Amino acid sequence: MAEKGISLRPHLKTAKSIDVARRATEGHSGAITVSTLAEARYFALGGFSDILYAVGMVPDKAAEVASLQNQGTTMTLITDSLACVTGLANKAGQMKCHFRLMIEIDCGGLRGGLDPEAPELITLAQAIAQSPYLTLAGVMTHGGHSYGVRGLEKVRDIAVEERLAVTRAAQRLRAAGIPCPVVSAGSTPTAVAADDFEGLTEMRPGVYMFNDLDQVGIESCQVADLALSVICSVIGHNPRSGRILIDAGALALSKDTGGQRFLRDVGYGRVCDARGRQFDGLFVSEVHQEHGLVASASGRPDFDRFPIGMKLRILPNHACITAAGYGHYWVTNRRGEIEARWDRLNGWWDAPLTGSERVKLSAGS
Amino acid sequence: MAEKGISLRPHLKTAKSIDVARRATEGHSGAITVSTLAEARYFALGGFSDILYAVGMVPDKAAEVASLQNQGTTMTLITDSLACVTGLANKAGQMKCHFRLMIEIDCGGLRGGLDPEAPELITLAQAIAQSPYLTLAGVMTHGGHSYGVRGLEKVRDIAVEERLAVTRAAQRLRAAGIPCPVVSAGSTPTAVAADDFEGLTEMRPGVYMFNDLDQVGIESCQVADLALSVICSVIGHNPRSGRILIDAGALALSKDTGGQRFLRDVGYGRVCDARGRQFDGLFVSEVHQEHGLVASASGRPDFDRFPIGMKLRILPNHACITAAGYGHYWVTNRRGEIEARWDRLNGWWDAPLTGSERVKLSAGS
CATH class of the missing domain: 3.20.20.10 (Alanine racemase)
Known part of the structure; x- marks a missing residue:
């Protein structure tokens, strides 16, 4: 500019x-x-x-x-x-x-x-x-x-x-x-x-x-430009559905699926290792409140590569909506070490309403 | 039970x-x-x-x-x-x-x-x-x-x-x-x-x-059983698209569309007046971060009935996900007057409790 x-x-x-x-x-x-x-x-x-x-x-x-x-x-x-x-x-x-x-x-x-x-x-x-x-x-x-x-x-x-x-x-x-x-x-x-x-x-x-996967789909950035991701743990394997369970679901990732417009194998986010290296074809295919189910585009994932407790990093569809689930950011250096915690705001103006404002709200037509 | x-x-x-x-x-x-x-x-x-x-x-x-x-x-x-x-x-x-x-x-x-x-x-x-x-x-x-x-x-x-x-x-x-x-x-x-x-x-x-519209769709409750809703304001009218703009979007309502499985004209939530009386066929058809676009199932809404600044109440699809956008609840009595503010928690273990939570809990009964 x-x-x-x-x-x-x-x-x-x-x-x-x-x-x-x-x-x-x-x-x-x-x-x-x-x-x-x-x-x-x-x-x-x-x-x-x-x-x-x-x-x-x-x-x-x-x-x-x-x-x-x-x-x-x-x-x-x-x-x-x-x-x-x-x-x-x-x-x-x-x-x-x-x-x-x-x-x-x-x-x-x-x-x-x-x-x-x-x-x-x-x-x-x-x-x-x-x-x-x-x-x-x-x-x-x-x-x-x-x-x-x-x-x-x-x-x-x-x-x-x-x-x-x-x-x-x-x-x-x-x-x-x-x-x-x-x-x-x-x-x-x-x-x-x-x-x-x-x-x-x-x-x-x-x-x-x-940036986010939505922007990658639009082609206004590359995956390497994504600064925001969600770190989580493998919490289970479901052999009947061939999916890996993670402790990042609808609240941790949001239900935004904007990246699906132009990209394949996105779901509710793409799956990387803790350092941010993408696993080819691995994505969050389903979310519940605190559960994510990770599927592979190329058939069943090999559960042995994703042991219980392993840390994964999810690239979100839409940074604005995903970030709103959090009260702060953990900021890492290039080696992946946490260097700072940055504050963020959520919610709307009504947080500390005064008595007279309450009356006004309740009187709203 | x-x-x-x-x-x-x-x-x-x-x-x-x-x-x-x-x-x-x-x-x-x-x-x-x-x-x-x-x-x-x-x-x-x-x-x-x-x-x-x-x-x-x-x-x-x-x-x-x-x-x-x-x-x-x-x-x-x-x-x-x-x-x-x-x-x-x-x-x-x-x-x-x-x-x-x-x-x-x-x-x-x-x-x-x-x-x-x-x-x-x-x-x-x-x-x-x-x-x-x-x-x-x-x-x-x-x-x-x-x-x-x-x-x-x-x-x-x-x-x-x-x-x-x-x-x-x-x-x-x-x-x-x-x-x-x-x-x-x-x-x-x-x-x-x-x-x-x-x-x-x-x-x-x-x-x-x-309860929520998702439960209404499943038939485990009635609309009258819904205790959670989002109050917002009419902020505009778009005559070209025939939609009413409200200041409740993806963060205020969530992007959950669970109610759409079994109900028609739900979108991101059904639209009521401030007292909770539903407008027939009026629903939030599109959300952006802080904008909701309200459409009518029966053609263009009559903008004169929804003046700028009018308070509306939105019934959400999924109470768990919508509530997570808020740090507290405003509790109303049967006349619609606010009687209390109830605390709620968001986030995960790494987030410290907020000041008000600490005060409240240490004084808790």
């Missing part, structure tokens, strides 16, 4: 770790992206002061955002809805605070965001620009549909769609006389594959910090 | 909560089942002193078990492997401690356990019985394949398989002159459906404390 002259605003929803965030922003402005307000609070406490909350805002979360702002954090919120803008302006007026907003653009993922050609884009931008309590920071999009194609050539086409959608929206705003300083896009595949960033000001990839 | 004269040893892997455990064992011996040694430690700190760790043991975990035993907890472990028995006996000799074991029997799930007719059953039991460091407590099985059938009639057949497998193993041990005091079985579906417990001494259901 530095080479291309584009700001990097890394998405910390994968790592959710202050230790990872510091490394991801070395020699950098410190601008980050988060997916929950609990992450925003965690990173704000860790010294990050420029945070984009990249999930559609609702007025009910205004008090949490205001509390972060009151402690010196610059928060940027996203919206695609006039109801949200009106509600937020009202809240800001009541709380005597100010909110900074970006308009979310749908570049093809059919998730959040306005179509870049939608008439509502201008109406919404005007509503924000005209409120004394709101500022329009710009437009943003996420080319999440880059996960649906294989190979950098095809991802590059999605990156073009992503860029054209959000730059078109910026162009329309500017043509209507509305300033649009920030033009933000990004997913790991599109950030890796794109060769043209014309009109963008920032990119927001996140998974690239760890 | 009391009516049938069977001990209940509830499985706490679903709830992982000291508050739930106290209620589940009211007027009861306090015997419980867990799926990780972290749970064992947590419940031991909470005053539970008779704990079955129902995942295949490996000798490497002996020190953790011994540390719990040294603090006064009676731990029971399970195994189906001579390598484990030999390794555990060696560890026990070194550590000058004693381990209590049950032999795991496979009643058809093809996960852990010996076939009840396997010659190794007798060899294994003799190895345990003959070690001065080990005690054979009995035999146990889990009819997890009860999740693969629909309707109590069919579950009843699995319950018979479960019972016959484990009682047959007990009979073979006794015929060989080896005492087998405990004969343990159980899953929520088989515990609900079984009408004959002859030969069993205890049952170990767990999900019944909360």
Whole structure:
């Protein structure tokens, strides 16, 4: 991104770790992206002061955002809805605070965001620009549909769609006389594959910090680039089903099967020895809460090679979801020795609710 | 179970909560089942002193078990492997401690356990019985394949398989002159459906404390029996895809789709209003990390009925997996008001207890 002259605003929803965030922003402005307000609070406490909350805002979360702002954090919120803008302006007026907003653009993922050609884009931008309590920071999009194609050539086409959608929206705003300083896009595949960033000001990839089998399938990385894995033990052999039992199941690995889209013999993760060397064709074929069943693509595994108690390392499908099962990371050096324990955050804002917040929640319509 | 004269040893892997455990064992011996040694430690700190760790043991975990035993907890472990028995006996000799074991029997799930007719059953039991460091407590099985059938009639057949497998193993041990005091079985579906417990001494259901759409599909409960749900907000409307966006995605709901086996229009969860009244045909059709996309089985939902900020309640597929995304439960009364916050444990042994857990447990009743 530095080479291309584009700001990097890394998405910390994968790592959710202050230790990872510091490394991801070395020699950098410190601008980050988060997916929950609990992450925003965690990173704000860790010294990050420029945070984009990249999930559609609702007025009910205004008090949490205001509390972060009151402690010196610059928060940027996203919206695609006039109801949200009106509600937020009202809240800001009541709380005597100010909110900074970006308009979310749908570049093809059919998730959040306005179509870049939608008439509502201008109406919404005007509503924000005209409120004394709101500022329009710009437009943003996420080319999440880059996960649906294989190979950098095809991802590059999605990156073009992503860029054209959000730059078109910026162009329309500017043509209507509305300033649009920030033009933000990004997913790991599109950030890796794109060769043209014309009109963008920032990119927001996140998974690239760890990578996973999902990214290997998309071809945005190689297996050697995977930083996150789950270590476990062989706990049994089932001769009737020809499977090895491990003590890593649905909670340790997650039920994500994203890597299966483009790779064979993935299941719930590929199986390596403790040092991370893959066993050819060995994968987790079934998971229960704390049990994984390991099968071999080439017939029955030789149980003698996998004695009870042997440590195995599983490469996960989707780093974001697997990591969420853990309260911390164990960090190893190149020799496989543990060198550090890195913190991570899980959960949502409600952790320490006050009495009055409880009442509000229970009164929810 | 009391009516049938069977001990209940509830499985706490679903709830992982000291508050739930106290209620589940009211007027009861306090015997419980867990799926990780972290749970064992947590419940031991909470005053539970008779704990079955129902995942295949490996000798490497002996020190953790011994540390719990040294603090006064009676731990029971399970195994189906001579390598484990030999390794555990060696560890026990070194550590000058004693381990209590049950032999795991496979009643058809093809996960852990010996076939009840396997010659190794007798060899294994003799190895345990003959070690001065080990005690054979009995035999146990889990009819997890009860999740693969629909309707109590069919579950009843699995319950018979479960019972016959484990009682047959007990009979073979006794015929060989080896005492087998405990004969343990159980899953929520088989515990609900079984009408004959002859030969069993205890049952170990767990999900019944909360229930979920998976159980509704199996017909072991009704939707009205679901105690666990996820509250979230409407954060957007996508007119191009006809879907409502909510701020509950893969982390809030899990990627478990167990309920889809036997129910239609389930996706990643069914959608209710904040009070828990289901919207007909409305379900979470797609999840991303923090986004859920709600679709209607009967065409496009009427967005006006689901304004931005509206609170919705999602019924999950699988309570065990969904609950693991949270550090605590909010407990509501019949009017939907929050009355309490109940603690829960996540993670594995290497994670220290959080501050609030420590405070709570040290003050615990």
